[in-house]
Amino acid sequence: MIGITALVPAEVIYSCGEAALDLNNFVPTSKLEPEDKLCAWTAIWRELVLRGEVSIDRLVVVAGGDCYNALVEGEKIELAGKPTHYFTYPFDGNAGAMKEQLEALADFLGGIRDEAFGEVAELKKLALEVHEMRCSGEVGAEQGFLIEVSGSDLMGSLEKYRSAIEEVEETEVDYEYRVALLGIPPIYPDFHAFLQELGMHVVFDEMPFEFIRHTGKSLGEVAGSYAGYTFAGHISRRLRFLESQLKRHRVDAVIHFQQFACHHKLEDRLLRDFLHEKLGYPYITIEADLPSPTPQQARLRLEAFAERLGEVV
Amino acid sequence: MLIGLDVGSRAAKAAYRLEDGYEYRVVSSHSWEDLLRGREGVVISTGYFRKRVPHDFNVTEITTAIYGVRHFIRRRVDVIVDIGGQDMKVIDVERNDFVMNDKCSAGTGAFLEYIASYFALDVAELARLHRSARCAAPINSTCSVFAQSEVVSRLVEGYTKEEVIRGIHYAFARKIARMVPRHARSVALIGGTAKNAGVVEALSEVLGVRVHVPGEPQVVNAVGAVEYYLAREGER
Ligand code: SF4
Numbered sequence: 107m108i109g110i111t112a113l114v115p116a117e118v119i120y121s122c123g124e125a126a127l128d129l130n131n132f133v134p135t136s137k138l139e140p141e142d143k144l145c146a147w148t149a150i151w152r153e154l155v156l157r158g159e160v161s162i163d164r165l166v167v168v169a170g171g172d173c174y175n176a177l178v179e180g181e182k183i184e185l186a187g188k189p190t191h192y193f194t195y196p197f198d199g200n201a202g203a204m205k206e207q208l209e210a211l212a213d214f215l216g217g218i219r220d221e222a223f224g225e226v227a228e229l230k231k232l233a234l235e236v237h238e239m240r241c242s243g244e245v246g247a248e249q250g251f252l253i254e255v256s257g258s259d260l261m262g263s264l265e266k267y268r269s270a271i272e273e274v275e276e277t278e279v280d281y282e283y284r285v286a287l288l289g290i291p292p293i294y295p296d297f298h299a300f301l302q303e304l305g306m307h308v309v310f311d312e313m314p315f316e317f318i319r320h321t322g323k324s325l326g327e328v329a330g331s332y333a334g335y336t337f338a339g340h341i342s343r344r345l346r347f348l349e350s351q352l353k354r355h356r357v358d359a360v361i362h363f364q365q366f367a368c369h370h371k372l373e374d375r376l377l378r379d380f381l382h383e384k385l386g387y388p389y390i391t392i393e394a395d396l397p398s399p400t401p402q403q404a405r406l407r408l409e410a411f412a413e414r415l416g417e418v419v
Numbered sequence: 420m421l422i423g424l425d426v427g428s429r430a431a432k433a434a435y436r437l438e439d440g441y442e443y444r445v446v447s448s449h450s451w452e453d454l455l456r457g458r459e460g461v462v463i464s465t466g467y468f469r470k471r472v473p474h475d476f477n478v479t480e481i482t483t484a485i486y487g488v489r490h491f492i493r494r495r496v497d498v499i500v501d502i503g504g505q506d507m508k509v510i511d512v513e514r515n516d517f518v519m520n521d522k523c524s525a526g527t528g529a530f531l532e533y534i535a536s537y538f539a540l541d542v543a544e545l546a547r548l549h550r551s552a553r554c555a556a557p558i559n560s561t562c563s564v565f566a567q568s569e570v571v572s573r574l575v576e577g578y579t580k581e582e583v584i585r586g587i588h589y590a591f592a593r594k595i596a597r598m599v600p601r602h603a604r605s606v607a608l609i610g611g612t613a614k615n616a617g618v619v620e621a622l623s624e625v626l627g628v629r630v631h632v633p634g635e636p637q638v639v640n641a642v643g644a645v646e647y648y649l650a651r652e653g654e655r
Contacts, residue, residue: 382514388515389515389516390515390516391516403519406479406481406519407481407516407517407519409479410479410481410482410517411515411516413478413479413481413482413647414481414482414485414515416651
């Protein structure tokens with residue numbers, strides 16, 4: 107089992123005959139209180155691996171273009187004896203450089219054996235269909251989020267992911283506002299359900315949407331697609347992408363979710379200036395630290411946000 | 420009748436909407452039931468306990484503050500500072516957001532009560548002493564425990580009780596000012612503490628802007644609950 111820490115192209119991992127496990131998925135429900143911590147995500151998965159509570163054979167850390175806290179935690183795991191590979195996104199979105207990264211990743215995993223590109227691409231296409239249903243209010247945000255966020259590791263098994271998609275239930279979502287959740291996925295496991303209670307239907311989860319959007323039927327195609335991973339590139343590219351997605355998803359308001367001690371926090375001002383001041387979207391920032399159910403203060407702020415949306419939307 | 424019921428951590432307040440305006444009542448928060456006794460009508464609740472008390476509608480104290488201030492102060496304010504018994508909220512009306520301090524007593528009503536009790540005074544007397552001070556004793560701390568030891572040091576150094584209280588009000592105002600966004604040109608202060616003219620004066624001076632205090636600062640949220648309901652009803 108290959109542990110990954112956010113978006114490492116699963117197409118390559120499965121094509122090397124391995125399975126992926128996104129360590130982040132264990133964090134929101136973890137009770138662990140890690141020592142020596144900046145961001146709770148990286149500190150918790152580091153502890154889970156070091157203590158053997160999550161078992162992996164090797165680790166691939168997204169080390170460049172996305173998260174430097176992860177890089178250091180990866181080094182700790184490597185020094186403790188686990189084979190670790192450092193994966194870097196090209197900041198300029200260069201597809202050639204991306205392809206070199208994918209080749210290095212494949213080398214680390216022992217080379218491409220049985221190509222799974224086609225099947226993963228097909229699964230992601232199905233996940234995108236679930237996403238469209240969520241947009242049209244036929245799938246709840248909680249369920250849609252689970253399918254999309256699981257696009258990073260495909261639930262550790264392609265069959266498992268396929269059945270999860272097949273089991274998605276169609277409903278009629280009752281909502282007042284269409285909301286985009288930008289930034290880091292919420293570390294509060296009940297976050298989507300809570301927003302739903304407030305009549306806010308999350309139609310766009312920025313990072314999870316990236317997890318299912320990038321794929322390809324060959325190594326070259328995969329490289330070209332992941333080179334456009336907006337979270338790891340220049341902010342201007344990300345802002346342009348968000349502008350078009352918010353429009354396409356007919357979003358009424360934006361929630362920016364950020365994490366204590368994460369450098370992405372510094373982007374809040376840029377996002378707010380562009381999305382709120384320039385484009386006029388109602389905007390709220392929620393900052394979290396340790397995993398827990400959505401705390402009272404955040405609930406109060408979101409509830410007030412929903413009340414005021416009634417005036418502006 | 421429309422009843423705005425604001426049940427907070429220390430006090431419960433009601434605003435009863437009558438034909439020619441509002442009638443108010445304030446009791447301790449444990450006695451909130453007294454506010455509904457013998458009154459029939461639509462109850463719109465707000466405050467910490469808004470979901471725990473009987474209500475027809477409930478609305479957050481952030482929204483009620485905005486509507487309440489609009490009712491009392493008929494001009495635009497950028498920021499509302501709501502000093503409660505155990506928390507303090509700074510509402511950025513323009514940006515539709517707020518920050519809140521509920522982790523320690525600094526900047527809350529509890530801090531001033533603590534200081535008042537040290538001098539064996541009632542909080543209502545603090546403003547009078549503030550007025551008669553010639554200068555403000557230098558106080559930096561807004562943590563209740565550290566502030567008290569600073570208070571003792573200043574008294575030992577020879578500052579009068581009045582000067583120390585004035586100093587406390589400035590320290591309190593600086594703590595709040597740190598949470599007020601820089602773009603604020605006009606600020607409204609609400610909550611029971613806004614009756615303390617010493618705090619209002621210190622806050623205006625520290626912020627360098629006019630601080631508006633509604634006629635009945637303690638019941639702004641109760642009135643705001645009714646005003647929000649009326650605005651919403653009007654839309655329907
Ligand atoms: S929240 Fe930020 S610091 Fe934490 S893992 Fe994600 S990118 Fe890294």
